[in-house]
Amino acid sequence: MGLITIDYRDRKLIYEQLIDNVKMLVLRGDLKKNDFLPSVRTLAKELGINPNTIQKAYAELERQGIIASLSGRGSIVILDGSEIASAGKESLRAEMTILASKARTLHMTREEFLECAAAIWQAAEPDTGKETE
Amino acid sequence: MGLITIDYRDRKLIYEQLIDNVKMLVLRGDLKKNDFLPSVRTLAKELGINPNTIQKAYAELERQGIIASLSGRGSIVILDGSEIASAGKESLRAEMTILASKARTLHMTREEFLECAAAIWQAAEPDTGKETE
């Protein structure tokens, strides 16, 4: 029922799933700036996991400046989707930089690298031609 | 002294360092097809690390089809640099696929994504025009 779920078959750690889950909800607009997250205890009970694990995820989200934990009041979203998106693009650039350096190690040319990026984007296109159903 | 070294301050796991190290040596031609790797014991002594860790790395390299262990005679390289390079490109494509899906999550367009790849390649260009050595 709740917006936040965990997948035990996923190899990602539970607290990382929680973090990604919240980020995604903010990115999609399902959680907006000033919305409250479910309380640590509520969510722990709902998901059947330990409150400490929720706590760890919320603490990391707070450290990343995405939520604020207000003692005695709950945890509130303090960034909106577009702000998260620009942070996300920043980190994507960092990962792209690592990929580029790997590509050089493999003696790939600029053309090969860009062709690879283009081909993959195309292949992953969920729907070519007309957008959304 | 040897070709293989490890960096204790590197965050990478030691067995991953060993794997990357061997791959790099083959890629650069410092190790060629049919060359023998140092024996587990020799290398463990030389690097001052646990033989189990070397064993684990060699096992993974064997699993990846890069070396073969000839019982009683040591481990031998069975791929040459260009063959490793194409395997490397394959794994790079896999990582690029993950990046592309992240980019979509962030609502990036195809143009933004490719522009990002191009800009980063350019920026990392060690030296445009003539090569220093």
Added chain:
Amino acid sequence: MGLITIDYRDRKLIYEQLIDNVKMLVLRGDLKKNDFLPSVRTLAKELGINPNTIQKAYAELERQGIIASLSGRGSIVILDGSEIASAGKESLRAEMTILASKARTLHMTREEFLECAAAIWQAAEPDTGKETE
């Protein structure tokens, strides 16, 4: 509507926000010596927060000698702005003392410390030369 407001998104505890709020009002002259504060119940209803929290803030203000609660008649301001200001300066000196000891731990010299204070004052100057109002 009232003079006292709270900001739920502020990381400060609510009772601290209330205390700072009242101090600020007295400092600015919006509340003068012998003025009554809103009653605990009134304020709690107006701000939509727990009366215990208001109570806690008023108790602390009383402890600090800024207000007095007259049983059955409410709470009254017993200091004027300039008296609060000198108390404020006292606490600022205490915080400056902590900063100075940190600075020493960092091996800063007297000159570095004072230069830092001066530079920051300058930088924060809202408007140099003529004062807007």
Added chain:
Amino acid sequence: MGLITIDYRDRKLIYEQLIDNVKMLVLRGDLKKNDFLPSVRTLAKELGINPNTIQKAYAELERQGIIASLSGRGSIVILDGSEIASAGKESLRAEMTILASKARTLHMTREEFLECAAAIWQAAEPDTGKETE
């Protein structure tokens, strides 16, 4: 006996004491770049506190870029004292900025503020004239 101690009478949280303790040791040169910290378990036993609490402190130190936790190998210092000192000065400037804004709220002049800083530095001087015993 160990370099790291905790003080139960201190109102600071245990994990904060641990963090400050390690920073101080690096700042003083008692721990140098590439030195290993005591292992989580060893230190927990030595101090008689829960390994999770040590773990929390080490995780925060790692997040701050002061140490690196090498899985299976222990935790190593990766910054030297001077690097910590410059980070410390940065945070001191931030705190000074807050103080300056408080001072303005109290209608202090630039001269009062700087005089306060100077007087406090003088007062806290551990030994005026000749240095060290």
Added chain:
DNA sequence: GTGGTCTAGACCACA
């Protein structure tokens, strides 16, 4: 041996 994750549950201050 090492660090990292997670559970279970106590206890605290704040609202």
Added chain:
DNA sequence: GTGGTCTAGACCACA
């Protein structure tokens, strides 16, 4: 009710 800290202890992968 809320979040934050801490203990006790299991379990995992890596060295």
